[in-house]
Amino acid sequence: MDLLPRSHTEFTSPEYWDSFFKKRGRKAFEWYGEYSNLCGMLHKYVKPTDKVLMVGCGNSRLSEDMYDVGYHSIVNIDISDIVICQMTERNAEKREEMTFEKMDVTQMTYDDGNFSVAVDKGTLDALAVDQEEATLATVNAMFKEVSRVLRLGGRYVIISLLQDQVIQILVRHFSQCSWPIRIHRVDAPPEESGEGGGDNFSLPVFAVVITKFKDMPNMKQIVEVCSGEGSPQRLDSIEQLLSTVKEMQYYGIVRHQLATKQVKEKQLQINLFSHLASSARYSMWVVDSDHRCDNKFAIFIVPQGRETDWMFSTDAGRKLLSESAGFERLVVVVLSREHEYESMDSIKAELSSKVMELAPPSHKKGVQVPFLSIGEDIGSRTVRHRGHSQMSGDYIVEDAEGEADQTFRRLVFLANQNLVQSEVRLVAPPSEKKKKKKGGKKGSGSLQIDKSYLACGHHHAMVAGLAFLPEQVSKPKVLLVGLGGGPLAAFINQHFPQVQLEAVEIDEEMSHVATDWFGFHHNNNVTVHITDGLDFIAKLAQKDEKQDVVMFDVDSKDSSIGLSCPPPAFVTPEFLKTTADTLGDEGVFVLNCVCRDASLQKSIVERISDIFSCVTCVDIPQEVNKVIFASKSFKATADCAENSDAARSQKELLQSVSKAVQKLDRDIGKVSTSCDVNLAGCIADLQILSMK
Known part of the structure; x- marks a missing residue:
């Protein structure tokens, strides 16, 4: 039986509703839940002695159920003759004090101030079908x-x-008179919350409680939200109210989707907030297996300090984690930097009820859900510094525990907490190491920066770019655009003292962070310029001051086109030509490229190939980064590696790289061992993409 309107504008038509109730017959149609779902909220705001107006009553049993528990002064109105007749007949004997009247809610005949409460169950939704002028007027x-x-x-x-x-229509109207607005999310049992189909909805149901105040134009409007049985939380603005409702709706849809089927094509992310704080307390990713598993459902708690590990911060890593765990659905939970946690047990207690709402359809009720993690504690993360950058917003510098009982210092922009901008390793000084061997504890306040460590794979490859320099360059001039926290610049300065390094950073705050927290120091071999890299290189080209190496390691604040590093302006044909003009004849260009658009990435490589005679790149394992090397001097005569000339050319290139590495640092083997940088491995992974 077709009970849905052909066009949503029919909701405003008395003829539609007459037809609807004829088809429906005497069976009650419960818009958005029954009395059992709503009574907890209604009893807070409606007293048994109140005179209640039921707006657009339809044939719902809500007023009947309220009457039966003591609410006898209820007036029901509707625009449908048929439903008023049905409801009057149905209640004439059992509920004599309750009345039903045919009346248009936009033209009521009741006296001013006649009712204590007006209840509208679905009528507003039926009328507010769009924001056309006629609809708004109604x-x-x-x-x-x-x-x-x-x-x-x-x-x-x-x-x-x-x-x-x-x-939008509701808050616009009642904000004009500054009446308080409180929104409740109405909880319903799973079998009644839309998961069984029928008359139910996957969207959550809300109860909006608006209190009539005297008109006070200068009074700040009270705006509150109440989730489930919790206490109402005061919000700062209507915008925050709209955002909070949108989050609840998103969660309702996701919950319905997860309860009815597996979601393999995408890992859904859900943020859980505590007391409507400005930041999420938990971020959860739902990972469904591609195949059936004996084990159905588990929760994995990521220890603090490990949330940026590849295994937990990427779709591919979480997929691998899920396969290793062997569960049909794994919920990976990340703990927020903005909140404190007592213990693993307290986290389990806090999450136990909420995560059950995310169980797969194959999970049997009553089966205990295991909580998994690495080790038995929740890890350690200490914020050492908080600051604000005009370019990147709020940031923190934190010390966190990693694998193998190692400690790392990280720079994180709060606008993108899943990405570590800069990282260094902290180690105990020699005296502390001796104490630890004798059974003493590592002094937490005495850790120092390990300057022989590079955290990022793309930094490993960028350092390897120095090996492309010819042997006769004894004191290379290197320009690094993008200082950040300074680990790459600090490493080059520490281990290649021959290099004359100039670093360009547009954000002065980052220069302070690099110096104060990440062990970067100025000396005779290092100069830092606080300016726009685009302008600096343009002026450098005009001066005809040649560099031996130019490195771009600068992130983009706008990743909407799929290019996170560098900003698009750095890879236009014109600017790439300008960059090439700053290099000597045997100079090397090194670009850290983070691009999720394959066609755009290919276009960038082609642009570089149009300017440089040799373009070589390396894909960084477990990173999105691709490091591109370009040279104006290396000559090759073949197009594919299968050609013997091409193979010989590549072998000669690798041999020259090896010699250049030895020239730059005679003790490179010692450096490689101590700093985890395998230059030979980076070079061996190089692939000739384009040769002219």
Whole structure:
């Protein structure tokens, strides 16, 4: 039987509703839940002695159920003759004090202030189908009439799905008179929350409680949200209210989707907030297996300090983690930097009820869900410094525990907490190491920066770019655009004292961070320029001051086109030509490229190939980064590696690289061993992409 309208505008038509209730018959149609779902909220705002107006009653049993528990002063109105007749007949004997009247809610005949409470279950949603002028006129007329018949201090309770157009119209109207707005999310049992189909909805149901106040134009509007049985939380603005409702709706849809099927094509992310704090307390990724597993459902808690590990911060890593764990659905939980946690047990207690809502359809009720992690504790993470950058927003410098009981210092921009901008390793000084061997404890305040460590694979490859320099260059001039926290610059300065390094950084705050927290220091071999890298290189080209190596390691603040590093302006044909003009005839260009758009990445390589005679690149394992090397001097005569000339050319290139490495640092083997940088391995991975 087709009970849905052909066009949503029919919701405003009395003829539609007459037809609807004829088809429906005497069976109650419960928009958005029954009395059992709503009673907890209704009893907070409606007293048994209140005179209640039920707006657009339909044939719902809500007013009947309320009457049966003591609410006898209820007036029901609807625009449908048929439903009013049905409801009058149905209640004539058992509920004599309750009345039913045919009436248009936009033109009511009741006296001003006649009711203590008005209850609207689905009527607003039926009328507010869009934001056309006629619709707005109808809805605003209803709001004005309901406001008129309510007494001062009376409450208007709206049960709604709060679709975008509905909540926009609602808050716009009642913000003009500054009446308090409180929104409840109405919890329903799983079998009644839309997971079984039928008349139910996957969107969450809300109850909006609006209290009639005297008009006070200068009064700040009270805006609150209440999730489930929790206490109401005061919000700062209507914008925050809209955002919070949107999050609840997203979670409702996701919960419905996860309860009815597996989601293999995408890992869904859900953020859980505590007391409506500005930052999420938990971030969770739902990872479904590609095949059936005996074990159905588990929760994995990522220890603090490990959230940026590849295994936990990328889709591919979490997929591998799921396969290793062997569960049909694995929920990977990351703990926020902005919150504190007592213990693993307290986290389990906090999450146990919420994560059950994410169980797969194959999970049997009553089966205990295991919580997994690495080790038995929740890890350690200590914020050492908080700051603000005009370029990147708020940031923190934190010390965190990693694998094998190692400690790392990290720079993290709070706008992108899953990405570590800079990292160094902290180690105990020699005296502390001796103490530890004798059984003493590592002094937490005495750790120092290990300058022989490079955290990022792409930095390993960029350092290897120095090996492309010819042997006769004894004191290479290297320009690094993008200082950040300074680990790459500090490493080059520490281990290649021959290099005359100039670093360009647009954000002065980052220069302070690098110096104060990441062991970067100025000396005779290092100069830092606080300026725009684009302008600096343009002026350098005009001066005809040649560099031996130019490195780009600068991130983009706009990744909407799929290019996170560098900013698009750095890889235009014109600027690449300008960059080439700053290099000597045997100079080397090194670019750290982070691009998720394969066609754009190919275009960038082609642009570089148009300018440089040899373009070589390396893909960084477990990173999105691709490091591109370009030279104006290396000559090759073949197009593919299968050609013997091409193979010989590549072999000669690798041999010259090896010699150059030895020239730059005679003790390179010692450096490689102590700093975890395998230059030979980086070079061996190089692939000739384009040769002219």
